[in-house]
Amino acid sequence: MGKSLVYPKRESNTMNRYKHRGTYDLGPIHSIINSASVLHVSFSPSQDDPFPAILPMIGQMGSFEFPSSGIDDPLECYLHGYVSSRIMNQARARGDEGLPVCIAATHVDGLVLSLTPNSHSYNYRSAVLHGYATLVTSEEERLWAMKLITNSVVPQRWENTRIPPDGAEMQSTTILKVKVVDGSGKIRDGGVSDEKKDTERAEVTEKVWVGVVPVWQTFGEPVPDRLNRVKQVPEYINSYVARANEQNRQHAMDAIKVSLPKEEQH
Amino acid sequence: MGKSLVYPKRESNTMNRYKHRGTYDLGPIHSIINSASVLHVSFSPSQDDPFPAILPMIGQMGSFEFPSSGIDDPLECYLHGYVSSRIMNQARARGDEGLPVCIAATHVDGLVLSLTPNSHSYNYRSAVLHGYATLVTSEEERLWAMKLITNSVVPQRWENTRIPPDGAEMQSTTILKVKVVDGSGKIRDGGVSDEKKDTERAEVTEKVWVGVVPVWQTFGEPVPDRLNRVKQVPEYINSYVARANEQNRQHAMDAIKVSLPKEEQH
Numbered sequence: 001m002g003k004s005l006v007y008p009k010r011e012s013n014t015m016n017r018y019k020h021r022g023t024y025d026l027g028p029i030h031s032i033i034n035s036a037s038v039l040h041v042s043f044s045p046s047q048d049d050p051f052p053a054i055l056p057m058i059g060q061m062g063s064f065e066f067p068s069s070g071i072d073d074p075l076e077c078y079l080h081g082y083v084s085s086r087i088m089n090q091a092r093a094r095g096d097e098g099l100p101v102c103i104a105a106t107h108v109d110g111l112v113l114s115l116t117p118n119s120h121s122y123n124y125r126s127a128v129l130h131g132y133a134t135l136v137t138s139e140e141e142r143l144w145a146m147k148l149i150t151n152s153v154v155p156q157r158w159e160n161t162r163i164p165p166d167g168a169e170m171q172s173t174t175i176l177k178v179k180v181v182d183g184s185g186k187i188r189d190g191g192v193s194d195e196k197k198d199t200e201r202a203e204v205t206e207k208v209w210v211g212v213v214p215v216w217q218t219f220g221e222p223v224p225d226r227l228n229r230v231k232q233v234p235e236y237i238n239s240y241v242a243r244a245n246e247q248n249r250q251h252a253m254d255a256i257k258v259s260l261p262k263e264e265q266h
Numbered sequence: 267m268g269k270s271l272v273y274p275k276r277e278s279n280t281m282n283r284y285k286h287r288g289t290y291d292l293g294p295i296h297s298i299i300n301s302a303s304v305l306h307v308s309f310s311p312s313q314d315d316p317f318p319a320i321l322p323m324i325g326q327m328g329s330f331e332f333p334s335s336g337i338d339d340p341l342e343c344y345l346h347g348y349v350s351s352r353i354m355n356q357a358r359a360r361g362d363e364g365l366p367v368c369i370a371a372t373h374v375d376g377l378v379l380s381l382t383p384n385s386h387s388y389n390y391r392s393a394v395l396h397g398y399a400t401l402v403t404s405e406e407e408r409l410w411a412m413k414l415i416t417n418s419v420v421p422q423r424w425e426n427t428r429i430p431p432d433g434a435e436m437q438s439t440t441i442l443k444v445k446v447v448d449g450s451g452k453i454r455d456g457g458v459s460d461e462k463k464d465t466e467r468a469e470v471t472e473k474v475w476v477g478v479v480p481v482w483q484t485f486g487e488p489v490p491d492r493l494n495r496v497k498q499v500p501e502y503i504n505s506y507v508a509r510a511n512e513q514n515r516q517h518a519m520d521a522i523k524v525s526l527p528k529e530e531q532h
């Protein structure tokens with residue numbers, strides 16, 4: 001068994017409440033990030049603006065330097081997507097130092113319906129990373145990151161499209177690379193957790209249904225575009241849709257079955 | 267026809283790219299927020315910390331002062347959930363002035379698979395609000411907000427649980443109220459949009475399948491807890507699960523059918 005790497009605890013990523021399922025392990029944190037369709041990326045737009053900004057972006061953890069890295073090895077976060085010029089300009093202005101960003105990914109796995117409103121909760125998995133975002137300038141690394149991100153949306157998609165991107169496409173694409181300084185994850189699973197003051201009152205337990213509504217992200221049957229000329233939906237797409245649906249559903253169902261020690265639930 | 271209220275444009279919420287489906291209308295923005303299971307809330311933890319923080323929270327737009335307000339009226343955002351003591355302490359320290367926060371909600375409606383990696387996209391709806399968060403102190407308003415938020419998870423859930431919360435429960439619950447100063451929404455829908463240089467090349471179009479994989483959030487069959495004593499899943503839960511599933515699926519399918527003028531797509 002190898003060592004399990006953990007992110008350092010800083011004030012900003014140390015969890016004070018609901019520690020029960022907090023993790024600093026790289027593996028689970030990176031998995032939560034990599035399986036999220038959307039990452040929410042926050043940065044401070046300027047000294048004059050009191051409000052942080054949040055952008056929804058597509059991203060993926062990976063290592064260009066050490067491509068054989070596993071999910072629990074040190075990785076960078078590569079971002080692409082609905083990129084305002086603001087974040088790009090800010091990152092460019094910071095140069096090698098990078099723009100401080102926060103990256104968050106959250107999966108909702110279930111609605112936990114308890115006896116009292118206060119005990120209601122979600123089953124969920126969330127991860128947060130802090131790091132410094134720089135613009136990737138090397139053509140080779142940009143191309144590698146574009147493939148990484150495209151194949152995170154649908155595996156094998158990159159090699160089944162018109163590649164490589166031409167000069168204009170390479171120029172119009174900006175990839176941010178976030179060097180991670182710390183991270184944390186939080187997982188809530190299991191069933192309802194009510195207090196004795198309610199569980200021992202028949203007039204409450206006989207009236208209020210308690211349980212979990214499992215929640216997951218579903219992919220529907222692929223819909224060909226009117227410009228599509230390929231008769232059948234390719235196998236790599238169909239099999240991914242089927243696999244993802246089954247995994248997502250299974251994850252929500254498995255989360256319910258986990259039985260936490262009572263005092264650790266919420 | 268009444269007037270349609272819009273949020274003011276500030277530098278921080280003005281969209282520079284992909285304007286095609288940008289909106290400043292209160293109605294659509296509030297709807298995107300209210301239909302999201304999770305909101306990502308960002309704030310600057312301290313002057314010494316370069317990184318913004320992001321918390322996943324449950325929230326809902328509403329008006330305590332004017333309960334008859336509709337979705338396109340001015341509303342506040344009430345937040346509850348995975349609340350670190352940090353955000354609460356910061357908001358408390360700011361008093362009436364409030365803590366500057368950014369709130370983001372994103373729904374993924376489809377994977378848009380185009381001829382080239384660069385034209386790949388998501389169908390999505392996203393909304394961002396900026397505002398000042400204060401702690402709700404009035405018991406009456408706190409109770410109102412707790413009901414608002416509980417019923418946003420499952421309609422009618424509040425009145426079907428053990429209520430009202432007792433003194434200890436009221437004390438342990440913190441509600442943040444965000445007075446919104448600006449907001450914006452962005453919607454991408456439709457099919458693929460490739461450029462002529464590819465759509466006119468048979469060797470590309472005959473090889474690459476193009477279309478949209480619809481994506482939506484699914485609620486599974488409610489799973490009773492081992493502590494549950496109510497024999498049947500209540501109708502208000504079953505009907506909500508069925509309604510939400512149908513609406514979510516329909517939303518993803520409808521998004522595909524929208525046909526944007528070519529030059530406005532990406």
